[in-house]
Amino acid sequence: MKEVITPTSKSYKEYLISSLQDVEEAAAYLETFLESNEEGREPEVLRSALKDIIDSRLAANNLSETAKQKYQQLEQMLSENSGNHLYTLIEFLDALGYRIKLEVKDS
Template sequence: MKEVKTPTSRNYKEYLISSLKDSEHAAAYIAVMLELDEEGYDSELLRSALKDVVNARVLSDNLSEAAKQHYEKLDKILAETGGTEIHTLIEFLDALGFRIAISLKD
């Protein structure tokens, strides 16, 4: 019988962080976390995604001091409010027939 290696959560996390070093992957990852689904929007998933992207940038030595400060401020807001402002904006845009899109800057 052939031995099959099952990926561990640590291997997955390492793979995820490695893949998020690519800006296009990072943008798509954040975009997915902003989408509404049947249960709505989950601020904890967004916080986790942003943390993963920041960690990938840190490992790539590609995180400016300004970005770090903005991340810390946003993370604090999301932790305190549960992201109600973001959730309300996403639901409002959804009701109008729009959605938020994350794209790379030129």
């Protein structure tokens, strides 16, 4: 595990965007929002987390057109149903004894 250094001169948002450029950090960050229990779910927070990851990729000039298009589709879906479809899938998998785990793809 990496040693965490608290930002001092940068704003938290700048620090977050910078740290999310590491694909392992981004995967762990997003996974925490997908694992939240029903009481802790806030669809706007999940949308914000996804936006943070998109912003970090844009800052690194590392976002494909396909990813941009898929993000726009996902953003529209999440805005229309507050992520209920996504959370229903996660709850269904949980009931079957599974959980969502994000892994970085091999390049």
